[in-house]
Amino acid sequence: MSSTTPPSFSQLRSFVALCDHQHFGEAASALGVSQPSLSQAITALEKRVDGELVERTTRRVLVTPLGQALLPYAREAVLAAEAFNEAVTNQGAALAGTLRLGVIPTLAPYLVPLVLDGLGHELPLLNPELREMVTGDLLDMLGQGRLDAAIITIDVDLRRATAIPMFSEPLVILVPADHAWAGRDDVAPTELDEQRLLLLDEDNCLRDQTLALCQRYGANPPTAVATTLSTVVQMVSHGVGVTVVPEGALSLLAGTEYAIARFAAPAPTRRIGMAHRRSSSRGADFSRLAEVITNLARRAGLPGARNLPSARGNTP
Incomplete structure (x- = not known):
């Protein structure tokens, strides 16, 4: 059964970046984190949703049907959080x-x-x-x-x-x-x-x-x-x-x-x-x-x- 605890922003951001780049190395570089950290965030998120979000291959990453279904919600959550930070940063500027x-x-x-x-x-x-x-x-x-x-x-x-x-x-x-x-x-x-x-x-x-x-x-x-x-x-x-x-x-x-x-x-x-x-x-x-x-x-x-x-x- 999936966890009722909300996923962290880091987990959602990692998932969205991995779906966009479809490559662990490129996604980790874009986020400025290590590949092990990115992999841990994805694994933790998969445990929360009780399912595989991405299929790991030797060269690329494939998004599973479950991942495709959840990606729009993850993206909206990430963009909303970034919009909040943007509003704070740009106050009066x-x-x-x-x-x-x-x-x-x-x-x-x-x-x-x-x-x-x-x-x-x-x-x-x-x-x-x-x-x-x-x-x-x-x-x-x-x-x-x-x-x-x-x-x-x-x-x-x-x-x-x-x-x-x-x-x-x-x-x-x-x-x-x-x-x-x-x-x-x-x-x-x-x-x-x-x-x-x-x-x-x-x-x-x-x-x-x-x-x-x-x-x-x-x-x-x-x-x-x-x-x-x-x-x-x-x-x-x-x-x-x-x-x-x-x-x-x-x-x-x-x-x-x-x-x-x-x-x-x-x-x-x-x-x-x-x-x-x-x-x-x-x-x-x-x-x-x-x-x-x-x-x-x-x-x-x-x-x-x-x-x-x-x-x-x-x-x-």
């Missing part, structure tokens, strides 16, 4: 100290420089640690408590997170320089069916948004060709096909090997926002941070943000 902030890779190249250059002036006590990852990985890390917030496209399943809207970024079509669409501003999304449409690999939200524009694939189904937008752009410039990019990415492109076509109004956009855990005590801080970054993007003329009024009514 809004947006100060280290903040782990994720950014999606199709936005990071032109937003991160604005963040690095501007936050020091706007929020001098804040020390952002930036991580660039695809949306799914960022949401995983948010859920695991390994990120504090993330700037992502918010028209996705946010899982256990909530999002603060920031701005909507237009999507445009990148075509070879001599393409018949060059300079058009009235392309219907259904016309993409007639082209060889190049996409990023799976797990990238821009790929999903591009596919959502296509009502059918016709004789030219979209092709996943690369993990980075820069590689897709190079393929467009060499006449391999066309692709859809956020308008902000155009600021990073140089040369005359490509041209731009725009969708007919109302043009499709992607909504950018700041995601954070619902359980976090720092909702007001993240709202302020989203406001500051949005204003930095607006002042820099970032498409989608440039026409927004200052969140505080100020002019640059």
Whole structure:
């Protein structure tokens, strides 16, 4: 029979870390404890629940059905305890100290420089640690408590997170320089069916948004060709096909090997926002941070943000 004594925070945290890393060495390193200490915590927890939570193999750790059933409760308990500690630590110290902030890779190249250059002036006590990852990985890390917030496209399943809207970024079509669409501003999304449409690999939200524009694939189904937008752009410039990019990415492109076509109004956009855990005590801080970054993007003329009024009514 399982024990009625509540498990300790250390045991629950050890269990959650082991499930996340599925490796005793990696989990122990992440927690800053020894492997024997981690193993003892897991064994003690298994005795409390009167069942095996993980299956130990020579290389990896497999979570048992019982472990899978109990993991969501353990994770919520760990996140709640960490939110309590976070609230205690941040009393009276809004947006100060280290903040782990994720950014999606199709936005990071032109937003991160604005963040690095501007936050020091706007929020001098804040020390952002930036991580660039695809949306799914960022949401995983948010859920695991390994990120504090993330700037992502918010028209996705946010899982256990909530999002603060920031701005909507237009999507445009990148075509070879001599393409018949060059300079058009009235392309219907259904016309993409007639082209060889190049996409990023799976797990990238821009790929999903591009596919959502296509009502059918016709004789030219979209092709996943690369993990980075820069590689897709190079393929467009060499006449391999066309692709859809956020308008902000155009600021990073140089040369005359490509041209731009725009969708007919109302043009499709992607909504950018700041995601954070619902359980976090720092909702007001993240709202302020989203406001500051949005204003930095607006002042820099970032498409989608440039026409927004200052969140505080100020002019640059």
